[in-house]
Amino acid sequence: MAIEEDAHKAPAPAWLTRSAAIGGRLLVLAVLVWLLAGLAAKVTLLLVAVLVGLLLAGVASPLVQWADRRGVPRWVSAGAMVLLLLVALGGAALGLAARIADQLPQLRDSFRSMSADLSSGLGIELPWASSSGNGGSGGDGSGGSSGGTSAGDLLGPAQTAAELAIAGFLTIALAFLFLTSGPGMWQWFLGKFGGRVREDVDAAGRAGWATLGAYVRGLTVVALFDAVAIGGGLLLLGVPLALTLAALQFLASYIPTIGAFVAGAVAVVVAYGSGGLGSAVLVAVLVVVVQQIGNDVVEPWVMKNRLPLNAVTVLVAVTAGGLLWGIAGALLFVPLTAAATAMARETWVRHGSPPLAGA
Template identity: 40%
Template sequence: MSADPDQRPSAGSPTDPPAGGQAGTATDAGVPAGVRTAGMWCVWTLAIGAVVYFAVQLAVVLGTVVLTFLAGLLLTALMRPVVSWLDRGGLPRLAATWLVMVVFLALLGGVVYFLQQQVAGQLASLRPTLASGLDRLRSSLVETVGLSPQRVNSLIDGLISQVAPSGAGAGAPGPGMLLSGATAAISVAAALVLALFTAFWLVYDGARIWRLCLRLVPADRRAAADAAGNGAWKTLGGYLRGTTIVALMDAVGIGLALVLIGVPLPFALAVLTFLGAYVPVVGAFVAGLAAVLVAYASGGLTEALWVLAAVVVVQQVEGNLLQPLIMRRTVFLHPLGIVYALTVGGLLWGIAGAVVAVPLTAVLYAIAVALAGRHGEEDADPRPRGLRLRFGPGGASRREVSAAAGRPAGDGAGSGGASRRGGAAEAPGDS
């Protein structure tokens, strides 16, 4: 027997909630909606903060492993395009990987050997000149600039002790220094071998490794994870290739300027400029400051001003021409975000953390952008997904729902109808 549509439930109907509400439910009238919302935000903020805190602590504990893997990932982003190009040219991928790896090691070893020979030979003859130049710098900073003599003396004395040791026995390392140096060398060598091993397998078999990782993702989220991973990888590769090209041009420009001006150690300062380009903002400043200090210590104020002008010109060309032209397709990071990324990376892992901080931030930003774009595409679908409509007192009728969705109200039959089992109906988008 059908109920009268005009009949309304009585005041004492069991379907009505209690007057004061039930504590802990969404219908609790004793707690304002704003307080409930603020409480949920606080709970989620604390939960996310706890996860981030423990993740950072784990990254600090496993700092060597994390940095080694990130170094291998950076090497992979540099080597993989060359290996893929050789693979498309007909060379087997395994042979191409070995060839690129051997060429990279030969270039790295050649640069280190040449740098050691040049710096060691020139520094031995320039130590007295650099020491006297640093003494002139001490007097200029104290008398002209007005800095604290104690701080200037401690800084300059430390530099002089590194440039020109005071005695034969002063520079002789003791057993403890030799042991610590050997331990550090072994640690660096082990990290380098592990990074090269990681890069080799990621270059050679990275596609299959990525497919294996995608199997861990639920099937309905696999496409989004794949799109985010591909976007992040393109961002990392573009960032590193662009940074390498810009760093090479900076090193060539400043190196030529140092040779023309006659500053000692031009090759070493050019290599420092090249490496400093991988640390945005701070790296260029440190490399330029080192070149100016060497020029001042060896040739005086005029030579230092010429070097300063050359560094400013090269960096202006880089910032206004090379960066927009070469790195226009990479993810843009605001300078404020770059500075904070460098700060966090430096606090966690030192100089190595500052090197990997910016590309890691760019990758995380690219993943967030890809996931947000994917989510936006899903939200753009006009069909309701997973929407359950309640029928009964206080609920929306089928006619109201159909009118809101722009569909004619049906009788519930067929694929367009909604079942009313248990007082609920599913939207057609769920089928």
Template identity: 80%
Template sequence: MWLVRTAAIGGRLLLLAVLVWLLAGLAVKLTLLLVTVAVALLLAGVAAPLVGWAHGRGVPRWVAAGGAVLLLLAALVGATVGLGARIADQLPQLRDQFQSVASDLSQRFGIQLPGAGSSSGGGSGTSQGGSSGGGTSAGDFLGPAQTAAEVLIGIFLTFALAFLFLTSGPGMWTWLLGKFGGRVREDVDAAGRAAWTTVGGYVRGLTIVAVFDAVGIGVGLLLLGVPLALVLAALQFLASYIPTIGAFVAGALAVVVAYGSGGLGTAALVLALVVVVQQVGNDVIEPYVMKNRLPLNAAMVLVAVTAGGLLWGIAGALLFVPLAAAMSAAAHEVWVRHGSPPVAGG
């Protein structure tokens, strides 16, 4: 009897594994569409309280939604243009810092890093490229043009969907709930609202934490006289949206730049600055602003970031944590409604 049960359970697990594999393959093929929908939902979740506040004071919903979307688009364009111009202006200095650090580590500790001695080998590489690359084919432009087109299409779809979610979201949700009945409809409604509240609160809270980290580290870098302080602060802000890994990478980059410009003492001070600011942000600011809106422990956050990065790259690393938090909040709500709270408090 136990053999029959084991075979049945094994068959179901195998079927589930095949289904997950097929869904993962489909997700990879539909990356652009799924990413745009997910980002649009996140933006709508962030702007929903503002739209609701304006609509409650007599502003038509479509006007409030349009204003919120335009405000988000202006912030994105302004940040991209401003940060891109500053990075482009200071990129040679940043490259020199990395080459200096790589050469210094190579001489002191025998660690060979990319960039060490690149200045000496750059001339030969250029001459070889000049002799071998006499012409440029159409294929050299096709890849960048296709990528640029996908980015523009993705941005357009994201903000268009965010506007539709903000204006017609309640109607869409009512239509979806109409496909269910009885207790199932109530469960779906409660789970969806719990997921929506969790995602919106998480993104807004994470933005506050990212601003705190960027301002704290940026001011400290300016006081220590580290070059590229504003660029490093901006990168810290952006990287903070990738939990755990993003903050670590941005902090390590600041330490490397400090080491290249001021030596080991400055690097040690910057390392202490990064650790203190990020710990205050994670242990004091984050619990206060998020108010337990992230129903995931540190291990699950790391797994979600890694899985998202492997599946969708940087976009997946950004999106998988709020998506996992939404699913966890929805499941928790259903469990509680059925009188079966999760083991160990969720």
């Protein structure tokens, strides 16, 4: 009995104690992340407006600071930059939407032509292979049990339009406030800390802000390069809808990796529908070459290697953002991940911590 009691009183192995401690912390962290994710899902509209406002402020901040140093009132330069961004983004979106709406039948025909050829070649039925124009509504064209429109049919689009209008207003207002009152907000936030912690928070925040602005500005230059180069190549190859495809390439490039790939695939499909396999191959080569030059030459030169992310992290961030918040998440998660990584690295370096592995 004495031997058994001594065995029960023996201390647990050190590795088990450490594992239990780490497991408990990870469990608490997982619960916290789960709660925050649930909260973020309930206030998605507000979070997206705040984050997009930060991105726009990061883009316009250098010009506002430049004007501030030359005596221009901050609210004047901030208002001018926000108005310029609003006109540029709104005009680009409306122009692209109008062109796509006008040329949608031609795009649809290109997709149907390629899908029909692949269906006959592979022996399987693919979407868009049918040229039927009734949309599957039935031979009588009724498409439903009644031709009337209920209040519920109108409520959904109206609610979506209202949410988009609110989100747009919040984004513009927040971007203006960040540009005008951002320095004061940051100093107020830093006032909640003291000593070394205050210095660390200040350095990390500035590193994240610099990375955020550099990323958005650099991505804009890369997107513009891809759009101009691919659009010019499509014009030389005689592909229809070249300007529309170039504008689509520009906008889609703001979703890293996936967006550029989808826009390039649309260009290949249109080329196939208009000029056959040879034209599609030439467009595919054009898209791959231009995007590789943009990623490997233009992007490092513009961003000056300030994006602390590799291709795998970018792809995971885009996918996670798309799954959580749709297109808005795919747009936002990469710059936010880059900013968070820059902040963590700055804090890590300031404390002189050694790397996790290697020399």
